[in-house]
Amino acid sequence: xxxxxxxxxxxxxxxxxxxxxxxxxxxxxxxxxxxxxxxxxxxxxxxxxxxxxxxxxxxxxxxxxxxxxxxxxxxxxxxxxxxxxxxxxxxxxxxxxxxxxxxxxxxxxxxxxxxxxxxxxxxxxxxxxxxxxxxxxxxxxxxxxxxxxxxxxxxxxxxxxxxxxxxxxxxxxxxxxxxxxxxxxxxxxxxxxxxxxxxxxxxxxxxxxxxxxxxxxxxxxxxxxxxxxxxxxxxxxxxxxxxxxxxxxxxxxxxxxxxxxxxxxxxxxxxxxxxxxxxxxxxxxxxxxxxxxxxxxxxxxxxxxxxxxxxxxxxxxxxxxxxxxxxxxxxxxxxxxxxxxxxxxxxxxxxxxxxxxxxxxxxxxxxxxxxxxxxxxxxxxxxxxxxxxxxxxxxxxxxxxxxxxxxxxxxxxxxxxxxxxxxxx
Amino acid sequence: xxxxxxxxxxxxxxxxxxxxxxxxxxxxxxxxxxxxxxxxxxxxxxxxxxxxxxxxxxxxxxxxxxxxxxxxxxxxxxxxxxxxxxxxxxxxxxxxxxxxxxxxxxxxxxxxxxxxxxxxxxxxxxxxxxxxxxxxxxxxxxxxxxxxxxxxxxxxxxxxxxxxxxxxxxxxxxxxxxxxxxxxxxxxxxxxxxxxxxxxxxxxxxxxxxxxxxxxxxxxxxxxxxxxxxxxxxxxxxxxxxxxxxxxxxxxxxxxxxxxxxxxxxxxxxxxxxxxxxxxxxxxxxxxxxxxxxxxxxxxxxxxxxxxxxxxxxxxxxxxxxxxxxxxxxxxxxx
Numbered sequence: 001x002x003x004x005x006x007x008x009x010x011x012x013x014x015x016x017x018x019x020x021x022x023x024x025x026x027x028x029x030x031x032x033x034x035x036x037x038x039x040x041x042x043x044x045x046x047x048x049x050x051x052x053x054x055x056x057x058x059x060x061x062x063x064x065x066x067x068x069x070x071x072x073x074x075x076x077x078x079x080x081x082x083x084x085x086x087x088x089x090x091x092x093x094x095x096x097x098x099x100x101x102x103x104x105x106x107x108x109x110x111x112x113x114x115x116x117x118x119x120x121x122x123x124x125x126x127x128x129x130x131x132x133x134x135x136x137x138x139x140x141x142x143x144x145x146x147x148x149x150x151x152x153x154x155x156x157x158x159x160x161x162x163x164x165x166x167x168x169x170x171x172x173x174x175x176x177x178x179x180x181x182x183x184x185x186x187x188x189x190x191x192x193x194x195x196x197x198x199x200x201x202x203x204x205x206x207x208x209x210x211x212x213x214x215x216x217x218x219x220x221x222x223x224x225x226x227x228x229x230x231x232x233x234x235x236x237x238x239x240x241x242x243x244x245x246x247x248x249x250x251x252x253x254x255x256x257x258x259x260x261x262x263x264x265x266x267x268x269x270x271x272x273x274x275x276x277x278x279x280x281x282x283x284x285x286x287x288x289x290x291x292x293x294x295x296x297x298x299x300x301x302x303x304x305x306x307x308x309x310x311x312x313x314x315x316x317x318x319x320x321x322x323x324x325x326x327x328x329x330x331x332x333x334x335x336x337x338x339x340x341x342x343x344x345x346x347x348x349x350x351x352x353x354x355x356x357x358x359x360x361x362x363x364x365x366x367x368x369x370x371x372x373x374x375x376x377x378x379x380x381x382x383x384x385x386x387x388x389x390x391x392x393x394x395x396x397x398x399x400x401x402x403x404x405x406x407x408x409x410x411x412x413x414x415x416x417x418x419x420x421x422x423x424x425x
Numbered sequence: 426x427x428x429x430x431x432x433x434x435x436x437x438x439x440x441x442x443x444x445x446x447x448x449x450x451x452x453x454x455x456x457x458x459x460x461x462x463x464x465x466x467x468x469x470x471x472x473x474x475x476x477x478x479x480x481x482x483x484x485x486x487x488x489x490x491x492x493x494x495x496x497x498x499x500x501x502x503x504x505x506x507x508x509x510x511x512x513x514x515x516x517x518x519x520x521x522x523x524x525x526x527x528x529x530x531x532x533x534x535x536x537x538x539x540x541x542x543x544x545x546x547x548x549x550x551x552x553x554x555x556x557x558x559x560x561x562x563x564x565x566x567x568x569x570x571x572x573x574x575x576x577x578x579x580x581x582x583x584x585x586x587x588x589x590x591x592x593x594x595x596x597x598x599x600x601x602x603x604x605x606x607x608x609x610x611x612x613x614x615x616x617x618x619x620x621x622x623x624x625x626x627x628x629x630x631x632x633x634x635x636x637x638x639x640x641x642x643x644x645x646x647x648x649x650x651x652x653x654x655x656x657x658x659x660x661x662x663x664x665x666x667x668x669x670x671x672x673x674x675x676x677x678x679x680x681x682x683x684x685x686x687x688x689x690x691x692x693x694x695x696x697x698x699x700x701x702x703x704x705x706x707x708x709x710x711x712x713x714x715x716x717x718x719x720x721x722x723x724x725x726x727x728x729x730x731x732x733x734x735x736x737x738x739x740x741x742x743x744x745x746x747x748x749x750x751x752x753x754x755x756x757x758x759x760x
Contacts, residue, residue, distance in 0.1 A: 384726075
């Protein structure tokens with residue numbers, strides 16, 4: 001009896017020691033890594049880059065470097081922040097989402113300045129406004145633009161035809177030149193085809209209406225301006241759609257089901273085409289695209305960045321500038337509807353071809369001009385956090401029937417408080 | 426290896442250079458009149474301490490340290506990457522004036538009451554029923570326990586699909602009997618009800634197993650006596666089962682309070698697909714529980730100091746509620 005207990009204790013101690021050793025080894029190989037820069041890891045998320053181009057990059061640089069690409073699911077920004085804060089197992093190349101780039105700028109020291117690695121020489125190939133959004137005030141470039149999200153109006157030509165509305169993109173664009181015209185069109189559509197809606201929720205209209213302006217919620221002097229006329233106007237536009245009854249008020253997970261059924265139009269970025277295509281494959285050929293009512297805006301569009309811990313900056317920069325070369329960007333558009341930030345791509349055959357999902361329309365004719373006409377606006381690090389209460393309150397109007405004026409007051413109050421918490425004065 | 430005989434100290438062989446095995450002995454047969462220094466007593470059990478150490482080491486590294494660190498963070502402004510800035514009690518001042526924080530507390534309490542009461546009552550009833558079942562005992566136990574070990578994310582996605590406003594199964598069934606669609610996932614009260622239902626479904630089986638263990642410890646003679654005195658099943662349940670089970674009920678109430686107030690995954694998964702505005706707990710923020718608000722503040726808005734302040738304020742609230750629960754459940758016992 002005594003022996004077996006001692007034996008057990010010894011075995012347990014050995015096991016504990018062994019497992020401790022294993023953990024230590026595992027940690028070692030993960031974080032210590034090799035400093036010779038032969039292997040590089042890249043983090044991105046599904047749909048951020050063309051998987052085909054990434055696979056080719058692996059082969060193309062295979063002789064010098066082993067590139068390991070990991071598609072990270074879930075909350076990408078949070079995982080990246082945690083890893084950067086921990087300082088180990090940091091990827092050599094990482095994607096950063098467009099809506100998050102501003103919040104990483106105050107910590108630009110965590111990333112390498114791409115201008116030092118040669119971005120300055122090739123930056124003219126990329127849209128200036130997009131490049132600037134990933135630049136600190138003192139000119140440090142932390143993000144290499146992957147794509148942009150020029151917006152457009154997606155509409156169901158078959159439903160428009162049924163309602164006796166124009167179906168030709170140019171004509172629709174002419175009739176829906178402003179938000180008011182567009183809403184008028186929606187009212188007609190709803191009258192002619194009962195049960196159809198023009199927009200999925202007010203938040204999407206508000207988001208784009210804000211993006212059409214040159215000012216957002218916080219100005220360059222770190223002042224809160226979310227209570228001023230430009231935001232109020234965007235708010236009023238969104239609320240008007242609700243009052244006209246052309247708002248489908250979708251705030252749960254039913255967008256996927258609704259998109260192929262009763263949504264007549266969608267205002268969204270170029271990448272939104274893929275969402276529609278995946279959620280409603282049976283509507284292939286029925287959709288068309290035309291210019292956004294009220295002018296183009298940008299929604300999302302990501303960057304690649306090199307964290308400070310990058311094991312071989314020169315090689316990593318070579319890889320990302322290869323993956324994001326105008327020619328490869330054009331292919332990304334064909335593969336995954338990633339709209340390039342490099343205008344030279346727009347003239348390439350890969351992008352000028354007709355799109356079967358949009359009934360053979362050459363959608364670059366809509367997105368190309370939009371991409372170049374997007375207004376430049378200053379996006380503060382706290383911008384996304386400050387914007388959130390506006391969405392929340394718009395949802396409150398839709399879900400609880402909250403009075404729009406009361407909702408506006410609460411949204412501004414909340415936004416001010418978040419701004420104060422984030423150090424905005 | 427051979428076991429040394431344990432008949433007496435004199436026969437202990439010099440094993441591995443020391444009287445190691447003999448150290449076990451004094452606990453069983455302490456030599457009269459010898460008082461060992463306590464420090465040596467602790468050290469002499471180093472093997473046992475070593476054996477249980479993995480848990481404590483992991484606990485210290487991954488639970489205890491973060492808890493203390495979050496207390497430190499509650500007095501800082503910190504975006505997760507930059508430098509920390511000491512702000513004193515400012516985060517708590519923000520908290521006090523933040524209507525969303527109080528809304529999240531209200532939401533959490535409502536969801537907690539809506540889920541804990543049916544969970545515990547249902548678990549007790551089910552346990553009583555199962556206690557008297559003769560056949561398929563194992564099957565029932567497993568069937569009722571399975572929801573608890575099912576992935577909470579999977580369950581939440583399933584509930585989200587079933588209760589979907591426009592295309593859900595529940596509304597489809599209601600539709601066949603002529604009831605117009607119910608806005609399960611946009612009405613503030615129904616949102617809470619759906620979340621509470623989900624939690625009830627997940628936790629009833631867990632509590633049922635605990636109650637069942639308690640029931641099986643009650644001697645049958647008490648029930649036989651009650652039967653002879655003419656008590657029916659309902660009266661037996663309320664006057665015999667519940668009083669005897671009081672300590673177990675107290676345990677489940679406290680565990681359910683702690684668990685139920687920490688609801689996070691349920692609303693997070695149910696309303697995560699609102700891409701423009703994630704993690705606000707659905708329409709009207711009706712499903713915004715305190716932990717979800719903490720997550721939103723810390724990990725989405727990168728305001729780690731404020732997030733830490735939220736959870737510490739919430740910790741105080743949970744402690745208060747546990748004490749109240751304790752008092753309530755204990756009260757009847759003294760009278």
